Amino acid sequence: MSYTPANRAYRGHFLADSKEFLRALGDPYTYWPGNPDFVFGFLWGIPIPVVTMTVHLYAANIAISPAAYTNLLQTYPLYFIFVLHPLLFAIIFGALGTKICRRDERISELLSVEEQRNRELCEANARLTEVDRLKSEFLANVTHELKSPLVTALGYTDRILGKHLGEINDKQIKGLEVSKRNLQRLRGLIDEILDFSRLEAGVARFDMTTVDLKGIVAIALENIALKARERKLSITPHLPPGVAAVDGDAHKLCQVITNLLDNALKFSPDGAEVRLEISPADKQWHISVVDQGKGIPPHVLCTLFERFRQADGSLSRPHNGVGLGLVIVKKIVQAHHGKVWLESAEGKGTTAHVLLLAAGTDATGEGNSSELKEVAHADHFTD
């Protein structure tokens, strides 16, 4: 921003900051004929004092006779009028102009710094958006590439097993069934890793609606029924009367309950009972899944929500899985502003707890903070 007469709006009161005025007196720009205010002051240096003096004399009602006027001119040196007044005015006006000019320069400097900062922020933002896009794209590619080979492998296994490609003997059937079961296991693992990656990369989408937890539990139980039957485990749901409504993504909440049940089944001895309970807890719904497994030692308990963690990470461990189930649960529950923690004693089984805000409760509301504080003791398990 350069100094132009149009910028005089910045002027303010000319006595306002005397320090700046004194600094302007020392600035060579003040005395430069290219400074328009210096020229202005010089040109009006004669008429302004003369007009001012005359007006003052008339206002004071002092009549001046022509003789007195001539006398005044003769005693008042001419170079005062033609040199000193114009110079004084040029310097005063010039300094005022310089003051404004320098101030404008400072402002424009600040503005350009600000602009630069804004530009940098915009660029950083664009970079982040691009990274986000790349992450989604990469995940989409991985999804496609990992799942496509399974389609044909599973498809042909099914077709051979269905005897569409000719008769097969019992040994072949057994072999193919093992192959199919393992392909399905691979599909499950790929789904788990992809779910986790989508949540981790922040590209997972949550379709929030008001859903009934009881309906979700019914679907989760259906998902897990086959596994439970195979192991002769019984799952007993204890559900509250009426509707247990929460605001959330039905599919993802179903995944939470399915994963917790799956874990409970995995670590229960054959023939045991797994209890699934939903109870109201002051504007929240408390979901707990209780198993009768061998329990988890305390030093492991707090690490289970870290990715890839398993209670038994040794090569000889009896259970399968990549250790993402609980991480996925935690991420989904957190996205719903809920809490999840485990409670376990060795030899006495494990209980997984989930707290979800009841439908229509504002997650940031005052009312909830105290309730969330009550369960804060559980935090060290999850964080």
Place this chain on the structure above:
Amino acid sequence: MTQTPNALSINDKPVVLLAEDDPDQSDMLSEALQDEGYCVDAAFSGDTALKKLFQHDYAVVLMDIRMPGLDGITVLKKYRKEKAGRQSPVLVVSAFATDSELKQYQQAGADGGFSKPYDLNVLLAAVARLARPSEQV
């Protein structure tokens, strides 16, 4: 999008359009469909699929989403918007089948969605329901 008698059929076999770019998957599925008594017209890209959709009335369309040329969603939207007269039922078969994606396919005009890798028998049952409604109970 119900089946009407004027859908394309050859020798009384309903014709299914199979839009799938992976040749292995396309072969596998078309063999399975032929075994079930369908004629299969295979399209290996979105453009071909769209062209074929405007030329014939298929009994059922199986649509992949990620294809060279046009992607499945674009093809489906264009077909639903611009094709006059009878429209074939479309089943989307894709590796991209999260809840929100399935909803998106439905909004684009799909009659059903299958996640890859699919259960072949379930998929064939769904095709049968759309292609031969009269034979269903």
